[in-house]
Amino acid sequence: MEIEETKGTLENPERILEQMEPFMQLMMKYRCALMEVETKLNVLNEEFAMQHNRNPFEAIKSRIKTPTSIIEKLKRKGYELTIESIEQNLFDIAGIRVICSFQDDIYSIAKMLTSQDDIILLQEKDYIKNPKQNGYRSLHLILDIPIFLAKEKKHMKVEVQFRTIAMDFWASLEHKLKYKKNIDNPESVMLELKECADVISATDKKMQSIRDTIEKNMI
Ligand code: 0O2
Secondary structure (H helix, E strand, C coil): CECCCCCCHHHCHHHHHHHHHHHHHHHHHHHHHHHHHHHHHHHHHHHHHHHHCCCCEEEEEEEECCHHHHHHHHHHCCCCCEHHHHHHHCCCCEEEEEEECCHHHHHHHHHHHHCCCCCEEEEEEECCCCCCCCCCCCEEEEEEEEEECCCCEEEEEEEEEEEEHHHHHHHHHHHHHHCCCCCCCHHHHHHHHHHHHHHHHHHHHHHHHHHHHHHHCCC
């Protein structure tokens, strides 16, 4: 099914509705997949909190990519503008960001999640062990998860990004600064952002080691 960027929308409303239906269906399925993964994360959070006396997550945020950014991404990557192409080529339509307290919680929870027998880990990008050149750190997983509808079982892809509060603070500000135009000296700004990312990462490690010391000395 070809996605048309329809002009003169009021002249052919039936055509628009015809095209919208399969797209809306697909988005509904991505929303269901998000719910499945969120529930799994909440269950792990409950159990972890009980065992360790603290929550491993600071926050969980989820979003479905907007139609505009779906079309932009398909075009940018040279993919067909079809419903099938969205499913085959874009893995981040459904996205969840898990903000953790400490770096080692990221790996513990990611392992618990990907070990579940209905989840298939399709792709892993570890930007914590291998930070991007600009200093960006996060663990990105692409998961395949089944959803159960009235008449079908469907496998969906969900992107899960894990980061600490500190990494999230950096990524959020860097994202805002990226869109500032007409910067005088972009190289020096890049360098400073990278320095901030490195300081933040060192602080993350230090906080984790303080936590370890406290836990070791607890009676
Ligand atoms: P949004 O709205 O956050 O989803 P691609 O997705 O194809 O462009 P790739 O290699 O498939 O690239 O994706 P990758 O490297 O796994 O990262 C994609 C997402 O990670 C981005 O989504 C951001 O959310 C985040 N990200 C990656 N690099 C950076 C970075 O340098 N700075 C910040 N702040 N975030 C980053 P989108 O598509 O940008 O949008």
